[in-house]
Amino acid sequence: MKTFFVVNPKSANGATGRRWGELVASIARTLSDFGVEFTRGEMDAMHITRTAIKSGYECIVAVGGDGTINEVVNGFFEDGKVLNPAAALGVLPRGTGGDFRKSFDWDLDSDAAIHRLKTPDTRPFDVGLLEFLGHDGSPQRRYFANICSFGASGLVDQEVNQTSKVFGGTVSFLLGSLKALSKYSDQKVSVSFDDKPEELLDVTTLSVANGKYFGGGMKVAPEADVSDGIFDVTVWSGYGLSDFVLKSKGVYSGAHVGWKGTRTLRAKKVAARSDERVLIDCDGEQPGTLPCTMTILPSAIRLKV
Numbered sequence: 001m002k003t004f005f006v007v008n009p010k011s012a013n014g015a016t017g018r019r020w021g022e023l024v025a026s027i028a029r030t031l032s033d034f035g036v037e038f039t040r041g042e043m044d045a046m047h048i049t050r051t052a053i054k055s056g057y058e059c060i061v062a063v064g065g066d067g068t069i070n071e072v073v074n075g076f077f078e079d080g081k082v083l084n085p086a087a088a089l090g091v092l093p094r095g096t097g098g099d100f101r102k103s104f105d106w107d108l109d110s111d112a113a114i115h116r117l118k119t120p121d122t123r124p125f126d127v128g129l130l131e132f133l134g135h136d137g138s139p140q141r142r143y144f145a146n147i148c149s150f151g152a153s154g155l156v157d158q159e160v161n162q163t164s165k166v167f168g169g170t171v172s173f174l175l176g177s178l179k180a181l182s183k184y185s186d187q188k189v190s191v192s193f194d195d196k197p198e199e200l201l202d203v204t205t206l207s208v209a210n211g212k213y214f215g216g217g218m219k220v221a222p223e224a225d226v227s228d229g230i231f232d233v234t235v236w237s238g239y240g241l242s243d244f245v246l247k248s249k250g251v252y253s254g255a256h257v258g259w260k261g262t263r264t265l266r267a268k269k270v271a272a273r274s275d276e277r278v279l280i281d282c283d284g285e286q287p288g289t290l291p292c293t294m295t296i297l298p299s300a301i302r303l304k305v
Contacts, residue, residue, distance in 0.1 A: 001058040001059040001088060001120075002033060002034075002056060002057050002058045002059070003031055003033070003034040003035075003057065003058070003059040003060075003061060003090065003117060004034065004035040004036070004037075004049075004052040004057035004059070004060050004061065005027070005034060005035065005036045005037075005061045005063050005092070006037060006039065006045045006048050006049055006052070006060060006061065006062055006063060006064075006068070006071075006072050006075075007020065007036060007037070007038045007039065007063040007064070008038075008039045008045065008062075008063060008064030008065070008067075008068040008094070008095070009038050009039070011063070011064035011065050011068060011094045011095040012064075012065075012094045012095060015094075016063060016064065016094045017038075023063075023092075023110060024036065026110060026111060026114055027114055030114050030115065030117070030118050031114075031117065031118065035052065035057060037052075039064075039068070039071075043071055043074070044071070045062070045064075045068055045071035045072050045075065046071045046072070046074040046075040047075065048075065049071075049072045049074075049075025049076065050075045050076075050078055050083065052075075053075070053076065053083045053084050053087055054083065057087075058084075058086070058087055058088065059087070059088045059089075059090050059117065059304060060072055060075070060076070060087065060088070060089060060090065061089075061090035061091065061092055061117060061304075062089065062090070062091050062092070063092045063094055064094050064095045065093070065094065065095010065098065065284075066095060066098070066099055066100050066145075066146060066283050066284045067095065067283065067284055067285055068094075068095060069089075069091060069100050069145050069146070069283070070142075070143075070144060070145055070146075070282065070283035070284075070285065072089065073089060073127060073143050073144070073145045073301075074142060074143045076089070076127075076143075076300075076301050077127075077143055080141075082297075082300055082301060085299075085300070085301065085302075086302065087301060087302065088122045088301065088302035088303060088304045089125060089145075089301055089302070089303050089304065090116070090117050090304040091106070091113065091304070092110060092113045092114065092117075093106060093107075093108050093113060094108070094110075098217075099146055099147070099211065099213040099214050099215070099216065099217065099284065100145060100146045100211055100213075100283075102211075102212065102213040102217065103146075103211040103212045103213060103224070103226065104305070116304055116305065117304060119304075119305075121304070121305050122302040122303060122304055122305065123227055123302065123303050123305050124227045124298075124299035124302065124303075125145075125226055125227065125299070125300065125301050125302055125303035126210055126226055126227060126228070126229060126296055126297060126298050126299060126300060127143050127144070127145065127210070127296075127297045127300040127301060128143065128144040128145075128148055128208065128210050128231070128294055128295070128296060128297070129141065129142075129143055129144075129294065129295045129296075129297055130142045130143070130144055130148050130280070130282055130287075130292060130293075130294050131292060131293045131294075131295075132280055132287065132288045132289065132290070132291070132292035132293075133288050133289050133290070133291065133292070134287065134288040135287075135288055135289070140287070140288060142282055142287060143297075144210070144282050144283050144294075145210065145211070145283060146209075146210055146211040146213075146214065146283050146284075147207055147208065147209045147210060147211055147213075147214040147220065147221070147281075147283065148207075148208045148280065148281065148282045148283070148292075148294050149205055149206060149207035149208065149214065149220075149280070149281045150189070150203070150205070150206055150272065150278050150279065150280045150281065150290060150292065151184075151186075151187060151189075151203045151204055151205040151206055151236075151278060151279070152177075152180055152181060152184045152204050152205045152236075152239075153205045153207065153214070153215065153279075153281040154278070154279025154280050154281045154286050154289075155180040155183075155184055155279055156173065156176045156177050156180040156215060156281070157176075157279070157281045157284060157285060157286035158180075158279065158286050159175075159176040159179045159180050160172050160173055160175075160176035160284075171216070172216060173215045173216025173217075173218075174216060174248075177215060177244060178241065178244070178245070181239075181240060181241040181244055182241050184204070184240075186202040186203055186204050186237060186238065187202075187203050187274060187276045187278050188200060188201070188202060188203075188274060188275070188276065189201050189203045189206065189272050189273070189274045189276075189278060189290065190272065190273050190274065191203075191206065191270065191271070191272045192270070192271045192272075193233070193265065193267040193269070193270055194267045194268055194269050195269065195271075201235060201237065202237045202238065203235065203236070203237060203278075204236040204237055204238065204239040204240075204261075205234075205235075205236045205239075206233070206234070206235045206236070206270075206272070207220045207221065207233065207234045208231045208233055208267075208270050208294045209221035209224045209231060209232045209233070209234065210224060210226050210231065210296075211224055211226055212224045212254075214281070214284070217252055218251045218252055219251070219252060219253060219254035220234050220251075220256075221233075221234055221264075222254035222257060226303065227299070229268070229296060229298035229299070230266050230267065230268050230296060231266065231267055231268065231270065231294070231296055232264065232266055233264065233265050233266065233267055233270060234257070234262065234263070234264050235262070235263040235264075235265075236256075236261060236262055237261050237263070238261045239261055243261075247259070268295070268296045269293065269294070269295045269296070270293070270294045271291070271292070271293040271294075272290050272291060272292055272293075273290055273291035274290050274291070277289055278290040280292060
């Protein structure tokens with residue numbers, strides 16, 4: 001496949017940019033024909049991806065973390081339509097956040113990632129569509145590759161993205177979670193699953209999962225599958241800072257699904273609204289607030305495996 005690399009040079013705390021000469025040499029030994037462009041700012045990866053797909057590139061590789069992957073996935077779409085359903089997303093993991101790659105047991109080994117790009121293997125890949133309110137109050141839409149959630153998770157994103165991630169994604173999100181939960185109380189949210197009657201829920205965090213992990217390695221949706229055409233939804237209610245401190249091992253292992261305060265279900269569409277200001281988490285970013293609607297787009301693109 002004709003391959004294009006969208007590189008976030010600031011990923012891995014700048015190590016991607018510093019090591020790019022070494023990385024591109026490894027790529028050149030494996031792939032004979034490829035393009036490259038560095039991102040320069042927010043959502044730049046989306047625009048670069050759109051241009052590359054329109055130019056005939058068939059595999060777009062996100063070189064960075066979860067935020068870079070999200071922006072690249074958004075670039076597969078324009079005006080509400082996928083530009084090329086046969087185009088594939090490739091990943092060369094380089095970021096501090098690594099929740100997306102964990103669903104596939106991919107590590108940070110660059111040579112292994114480059115080898116995946118050489119093979120012809122792809123699989124159908126579902127994409128989530130998030131419709132929400134931006135911080136300026138305007139209706140917005142954004143696609144997500146991994147997980148969209150709201151509640152404490154949105155506050156965690158806000159805390160994490162205001163601080164350095166020098167210690168890596170897991171530690172950054174752990175500290176962000178502790179800080180956010182120390183001042184968060186459950187919020188009342190009206191939620192509808194697959195257009196059924198609304199339920200009024202007390203929400204610590206409600207996650208709508210395509211992949212399995214979020215928050216720096218928390219296994220929020222152990223059974224999620226990016227190719228099954230349906231979201232795995234997890235609702236946490238009644239959890240506070242003490243619960244997270246005492247039970248955090250179960251959050252990272254997936255054992256939390258059996259706890260009293262956890263509810264799991266599956267849905268293709270989730271709509272939520274609240275009289276409170278509820279923050280959204282979208283692939284580790286904090287783009288806005290409720291009300292929101294999340295809809296699955298089955299097999300929207302392909303994924304390089």
